[in-house]
Amino acid sequence: MPPEKIVERTTKRRISLGELREYTNGIATVTEDVVSMNGTVLLPRGTQLASLMSSVEDLEKTLRRWGIFSISITLNNKLNVNELEHMLKNAEANLSVIDPQLARQTVTQVSNVYGRITDGVCKPEDISRLAEQGRNLAKEVAQAPQVMFCLGQVRSWDEYTYVHSLNVALLGGFLASRLFPGRLELMESMSMGGILHDLGKARVPQEILNKPGRLSPEEFEVMKKHAVYGAELAVENSVTDERVLSVIRGHHERFTGSGYPDGLEKDAIPVEARIAAVADVFDALTAQRVYKPPMETRSAISIMLENMEGHFDPQVVRTLLTSLGLYPPGTAVELSDGSIGVAVGARGNDLLRPEVLLQIDRTGRKVSDMRIIDLSRTEGLFVERSLHDTGKLAF
DSSP: OOOOOEEEEEEEEEEEGGGHHHHTTTTEEEOSOEEOTTSOEEEOTTOBGGGGGGGHHHHHHHHHHTTOOEEEEEEEEEEEHHHHHHHHHHTHHHHTOOOHHHHHHHHHHHHHHHHHHHHTOOOHHHHHHHHHHHHHHHHHHHTOSOGGGGSOOOOSTTTHHHHHHHHHHHHHHHHHHHHSTTOHHHHHHHHHHHHHTTGGGGGSOHHHHTOSSOOOHHHHHHHHTHHHHHHHHHHHTTOOOHHHHHHHHHTTOOTTSOOSSSOOOGGGSOHHHHHHHHHHHHHHHTSOBTTBOOOOHHHHHHHHHHTHHHHSOHHHHHHHHHHHOSSOTTEEEEETTSOEEEEEEOOTTOTTOOEEEEEEOTTSOBOOSOOEEEGGGSTTOOEEEEEEEOOOOOO
16 A cells, blocks of 8 residues: 555635534634634634534634624645545546556557567567557547546556556647647657667667666767657567657757757657657656656646747647646646645646646535536636646556
8 A cells, every 4th residue: 555645734724604514524724713893702713624524503602792793714635645646546537538548558569569670579560559549549539638537657667668658658649639620640650750769779788777866968869869760660570650750859958959869959859759749748747757756737837838949849848838728737726725636637738727636626525526627617706726736647
């Protein structure tokens, strides 16, 4: 069992006497002494409203008699991140995410193909079956707007390359669908290219590929060859789609021409490679590696925005931002009424008002049913602050 992760949040608010009964089932306490005009303490500070359940009606009458019509309360919410992740997994059917079995199957196939290349026994049909998985993923992505919940969590160092290939396929296909709506063939090419984009790493020595620290200049030169190796392997194994080959060879090209292997810049870089570059870096930043913890989604987006002009196609980065919103899927948020949940996606271009899966309602009670609130359609309710990034979920 993973260690329990708790995020505590204290919220103070003033409620009317008419709201008292709502809070008697929650975790609210009285913030300050409620005192009558003659100095009598009618309700001591620290009183739990849950303890007043049977006498709340009499209390309300007493307070009104003294001209008191509202009290100050404190909610001590404890957000259990493990429970939140479990709730998200149970919510997958309602969130339209990628079939976990297809995801696991894809990762296994990528692993097998890399092994066959390393052993020198890879055949064209091995690559073609892997490319076919790209087509299947593209169809899934077209039906799964909550693509961020489809990105898998890397469980081990050895698994990184394989899960990363899946994630780049999913995110690349998703970005292509946002940039070029209705072009399923481009989504398929992006998904296929994403699965195959690191194919050349099968020819990079393991001591370089798995080195936990920074590569030396000489080692980095070897690593850089994987883009060329990958394109060569794809062609040798009968991959003929130029868009797929562009992803494999060009996903490390940079907008200012500082990338590799060809030093292309701006529009000279195929659009498929520009999309793949964004998907590749975003997933790498948010992945768990032996030499770094996973970066929170919002931090990763901030870094990419800062480097947008130098590294990435600005239009692709903006599309990533508008697709994820300022509260990306997996971000635990507190709403303006004190309720707490997790953002599950942004609707349209409204970056500030995501859809939120509630875990704790405004009275501090845990929500037992599946309740998703679309803030873009809920007047007067907004995100007060973000609390925690749950990161990628294991599929």
